[in-house]
Amino acid sequence: MECTYCPRRCLLQNDRPGACGAYGAENGKITEKHPHRWTVMYATHIESVPFYHAYPGSRSFLLGSSGCNLDCAYCSNAYVAKGDPAQLYAFDLPPAKVVDLVGKTGCHNIVFGINEPLVSLPSLRELAEEAKRSNIPMGCLTNGYMTEESAQEISTLFSFINVSLKSLSDDFYRDFTGVPSVQPVLDSIKYFSERNHLEITTPIIQGINDQEIEMMADFIAAINPAIPWHVFRLLPEYKMKDRDYPDIAQINRKLEEARKKLPFIYFSNFAGTRWVNTLCPHCRELVIERINFSGCGGKLVDYKLHGDRCPFCGGEVPIHGQKVNWNSLDKDYKDYRGG
């Protein structure tokens, strides 16, 4: 039978999974081959994921499984995204146990990252139901390459979503990710922008997609200029590990132009970056300060907003959820601090 999760629409048979390796078919139904198998679970800053405008300061329970429906030549998590799930060590944890761990580790929300949520959708559906009972918000990183039905479901399960927009060109998606068209990704972005808190991430591979920066900024601005855009310098990995590192200064010069259209452009994946702070789009004062000490995100170090208002001019800075303190849900923190 035909898989309905992503536009590849693979023909599934019991002994022959689709391109992502996650699904088979049995008795006329799509079956998840590795339900509730998680390869990664740890606590991290939501800003490190990255989400810069959702639940600032919160502790996220980062969850990952294995597999992906794309085959990005530069994948930085290929050992999980492209590895054989049977060869990877994984935790078999039902939704109630995951939620229990979220509570025990003092996390404020669950973020599915590392690999593509589409390959674990039935498990995530059950986890979302359990999380909802405990009022735990869920977010995810996704490549956005999904069918409309999947987009509808992802939109329901996750209140905050970060979509990876790698390019606007079909050629790029064909040459570097193994699928024929970018259109489903663009459709997903538009769909989520109307229903969810949305942030967008773009990996820059110099000489390949850096010339698209302005066009991508136009695309995002046309949807909603308040969408935070995370541009990150791609570290050459997987099939492209011999490529040179993108030039930070050159890329940032291109981003300077784009910042005139989009007030929330961030540039990272290199430690020490100075482009991870949020400036008020109205008065240009520094309202959220972050530092980056590796990875594509950052860490919150100062938060000046009053709700979603700039303390200097009163202008709006869109934030999804409330700012929270890192240890506010950690029951053991008091003991640790000595009462």
Place this chain on the structure above:
Amino acid sequence: MLAVLDAVEWQTTLDFETGKETTVKSDLAAMAQELLKRHRYPGDMDLESISWVTNVALDLYQNYAPQFMFLSFSQPYFFSAFERTDGVQWQVLVSLLFARINHFIEATGMTPVVVGTGQMVPLKGYINLSTLDGLASGGGMAPRFTGLYKPSARDLELVRAHENIELVKTKEEVIELFGNNEDFVKRLPDYVLGAGEGYAFKAFGSIARPMHKIPGRNMEIPVFTPLGEVNSITEIAPLVLKNLETKKMVLIVLEGIGPEDFLMPYSACDNSLGWYDYAPGDGQYLTIGSGRHLADHSYLPGFKYYLEDDENKKYPLSAYFTKYVPVMIGHSFPGKSAAVGSRSVLTHMASGADISVECFARGLYNYGTIAIIKD
């Protein structure tokens, strides 16, 4: 303290305590900027990184003239942990490693103390603690020791009966062994578990990257120095310090190298404290660098790494460390000191050197290099 960060053809200088950009300048920082430009780190999984350590060290030796140097090489550890290296590839790595060390020693005339952190052994399997009622913290690359918080009676029964768990120690037993240092004790879990040789724990915080070898239970590690036998891991730093009165000394740490691969005459050095044996990582590095057991400067595996990582945490570029305990050789020695290492944070933490140049790699991703400069 200052940090000069080189993200490959882009540099910035940070206040090391806050992680924020600074315009403060120093001669040593200016020297570091040029040095980092000359030496791009090849990556954790690149054999050239062995030569990167010695090339940077020789450059520093010529330009800064330190009397004490600390060098660390992590490639043997990373290769045996994450690559299925065959015997020939491994021999090439080991030969290159010792050739570069010998070259450095000959070129500088420094008196060496060379420490292998212990043998790696094939991974036999993982011990899954994720289904316990309590919380097990499984941070680190291949934790052989881990922490258990608020276990149920069922949990304790399970872990005590587990065929691959060798040690189940209460907090009180840990304190009895390591002492009652307040900073150390507050980070202790309720129970510490120790895996049998060849086994590692999997729990909340574990990494997903597949491993092939993990550190063995190395109660002894090899140490070479022309200064005589070294009997205990805590004797290394005092020996270096004592000889710095009259000699130029270099302390070299070879991660993932045990007696079988140690191509120098060596003495067997006690790598333990009671039931606890050191595996490559912060505890072992800082014990080598200070001459004090880990309760004086670092944490036992299995602590909750995230508790202290709030908005006010200091030293964000030093992983989970929140302060510097000034007990390393570079702190105690009044002369010039320099360190170079491919084990990132542990290079500056374990050396206390005036200037520490290290790779800025995290989770094997190569973000560039960093130089940390002490005030």
